[in-house]
Amino acid sequence: MEYKSRTDIPNEFKWDLSKMYADETIIKKDIEELESLTPKILDYKGHIMDSSDSLYKFLTLTEKQDRILEKLYVYSKMNYDVDTKDNKAKSLKMKIEKLNEGLSEKYSFIEPEMLECSYDTVLKYIDENDKLKEYKFYLENIYRFKSHSLSQIEEDIYVKALNAFGNCSEAFSNINNTDIDLGYIKDENGNDVKLTQSNYIVYMKSKDRSIRESAFNALYSYYKNRKNTLAATYVGDIKESAFITNVKKYNSTLERSLFGDNIDVSVYKNLIDTVHKNMNLMYDYMNIRKKMLNLDELHMYDIYVDLVESNNDNISFDEGKKILFEALKPLGEKYLNDLKKAFDEKWIDIYPSDGKRSGAYSWGCYDSYPYLLLNYNETVDAVSTMGHELGHSMHSYYSKSQNYVDSNYPIFLAEIASTVNEVLINDYLYKNAKTKEDKIYYLTDFLEMVRATLYRQTMFAEFESIIHEKEQNGVPLTEDEISNTYYDLNKLYYGDNVVSDDNIRYEWSRIPHFYTPFYVYKYATGLSSALSIANRILKNDTETKDNYLCFLSSGGNDYPLNILKKVGVDMETPKPIEEALSMFKEKLEELKELIK
Numbered sequence: 001m002e003y004k005s006r007t008d009i010p011n012e013f014k015w016d017l018s019k020m021y022a023d024e025t026i027i028k029k030d031i032e033e034l035e036s037l038t039p040k041i042l043d044y045k046g047h048i049m050d051s052s053d054s055l056y057k058f059l060t061l062t063e064k065q066d067r068i069l070e071k072l073y074v075y076s077k078m079n080y081d082v083d084t085k086d087n088k089a090k091s092l093k094m095k096i097e098k099l100n101e102g103l104s105e106k107y108s109f110i111e112p113e114m115l116e117c118s119y120d121t122v123l124k125y126i127d128e129n130d131k132l133k134e135y136k137f138y139l140e141n142i143y144r145f146k147s148h149s150l151s152q153i154e155e156d157i158y159v160k161a162l163n164a165f166g167n168c169s170e171a172f173s174n175i176n177n178t179d180i181d182l183g184y185i186k187d188e189n190g191n192d193v194k195l196t197q198s199n200y201i202v203y204m205k206s207k208d209r210s211i212r213e214s215a216f217n218a219l220y221s222y223y224k225n226r227k228n229t230l231a232a233t234y235v236g237d238i239k240e241s242a243f244i245t246n247v248k249k250y251n252s253t254l255e256r257s258l259f260g261d262n263i264d265v266s267v268y269k270n271l272i273d274t275v276h277k278n279m280n281l282m283y284d285y286m287n288i289r290k291k292m293l294n295l296d297e298l299h300m301y302d303i304y305v306d307l308v309e310s311n312n313d314n315i316s317f318d319e320g321k322k323i324l325f326e327a328l329k330p331l332g333e334k335y336l337n338d339l340k341k342a343f344d345e346k347w348i349d350i351y352p353s354d355g356k357r358s359g360a361y362s363w364g365c366y367d368s369y370p371y372l373l374l375n376y377n378e379t380v381d382a383v384s385t386m387g388h389e390l391g392h393s394m395h396s397y398y399s400k401s402q403n404y405v406d407s408n409y410p411i412f413l414a415e416i417a418s419t420v421n422e423v424l425i426n427d428y429l430y431k432n433a434k435t436k437e438d439k440i441y442y443l444t445d446f447l448e449m450v451r452a453t454l455y456r457q458t459m460f461a462e463f464e465s466i467i468h469e470k471e472q473n474g475v476p477l478t479e480d481e482i483s484n485t486y487y488d489l490n491k492l493y494y495g496d497n498v499v500s501d502d503n504i505r506y507e508w509s510r511i512p513h514f515y516t517p518f519y520v521y522k523y524a525t526g527l528s529s530a531l532s533i534a535n536r537i538l539k540n541d542t543e544t545k546d547n548y549l550c551f552l553s554s555g556g557n558d559y560p561l562n563i564l565k566k567v568g569v570d571m572e573t574p575k576p577i578e579e580a581l582s583m584f585k586e587k588l589e590e591l592k593e594l595i596k
Helices: 024-042 052-081 087-106 110-115 119-128 130-143 152-164 167-178 200-204 209-224 227-247 253-259 265-276 279-292 317-327 333-344 380-399 416-431 436-472 479-494 502-510 521-538 542-552 560-565 575-594
Strands: 184-186 192-194 361-363 371-373
Touching (some): 024 052, 024 087, 052 087, 110 152, 152 227, 227 436, 227 479, 227 502, 265 436, 279 479, 317 380, 371 380, 380 542, 416 436, 436 575, 521 575
16 A cells, blocks of 8 residues: 555554643643753752752653653654654754753753762662652662762763864764765666665565675775775774763773663673574584585575565555464463554554655654554565564653653664564464465575574674774774685684675674674673563463563663563573573574475
8 A cells, every 4th residue: 555645644543642742732731840940950960969849840850851851852763753744844853952962061061060069968868758769769760870979070071082082983974974985887677776784675676686696886986985984984983982981980891781681791791602602503503504505505695585585575555464463463462452552543654655764653742652664565574564663652651650761772682672572473374375385485584583683783793892902902993804804703603614705704893883882782782582482472381471561561660680580580690691692593494495
């Protein structure tokens, strides 16, 4: 179903943002209230920690302002996303963004002032004032950073220094996005087509191997020709990270990056070690790909092509919804009844239209529905994407059982609920597939998810660990040093069944996540946790089903590793990663049986 303009789409297929703001008068009223709270908050400068009463009143004021600002920001952004050509929506979005920036500058005094007071005093205040108990974990988390905090004067200098830095990631972004020119390649019909970042994966999935190879080489030639500049931007960013690490008194950038989630570096190293012990499964999968593609040599440009075609597209939205509810039945009646609200209460904006943002996301705030933006195109992937985003929305929906300050779940946990849904949908489609080819398609879809998320992201994580450690130990990070490190890891992770083409040594130079150090490992731990949970749910483990809803309802009321333990996942041990890889092995064996 195609719609050209936003006005052509019937209201039944649009999300209902009027539940946030029914008209402009209410928006204006909230902006006025937001601005009226600022002087009241600033009146507490120098007095936040005077007493338990002053601390409580200050926290309730800032919470009230945060909730209004969050609601305005989410509404203005989502309202703009469905029609980016709407100048009125764009103007509102920019106005709210400006308000947000202004408040951030005014409130830089808050944490340094609070941290001048001892945590023992905070505990005393909580004992004196029962109302402060709802802020206990929030306050505990702030005070964990006390040994890494700076004085107000130092903080001002530090912020100014960071403003002077920060150009490395921007320079990379310009090379990687704004200024990029990948040239032209020939398509299947012999026509010259411009290669872009967005259509690159399309040509990497082409059945014509020469097209895959030319797309691969065209892309990496661009980065190879800029390898020294990209090495300079990356090393500059690493040095900036090292500066922050030293100023904030951490032992390493890895330790600093994990500290926010209260995660020990042993969890990071455990992920890498456990994957290393199971490399044989990756090598086995690559060998199967090589055989199924009937190739003498499997190259890096052969990794993404589908082994079989799916014949199950042209799935209407109503059919996709039926598949979704059938696939998620293992999560239980309560989950399904709550999931129904997403459709009945119009959380979802379903179809693409001119000016609508591409892709999909789940978003909302404490005082709104957990909305979904989709661009549903009647494919199997679209059904899976809908399930994925609804996983996020249901996690957010259940998290609202917590107080506002404890309701936001950390990024470490963010991809678990969405991936559990994806796995259940994949399992349902596989078990109900009518042909051998469809079964192979769903099996390889699962295997690709593990390859791309667990193995590949762990390879990225190990690369970051090695490079940052080399910087810390004074090893000169030349382009050769960085590229050779990456190339050796690529050979290790893909094994002898894959030819590690020379151009793959430059892949590190196009990964944006490396400019947010030690972030990518969360994709691998998230998938491991999700597979561990989904595997037990599919085996009808009643305890896991009950505990899973408890996990979803926890929001961010504890540290992520503790919240995960509620559903029987202990990421401080290898077990969840081993369970995920055991599931990968089972699917490999099933694929081998099908292709005999």
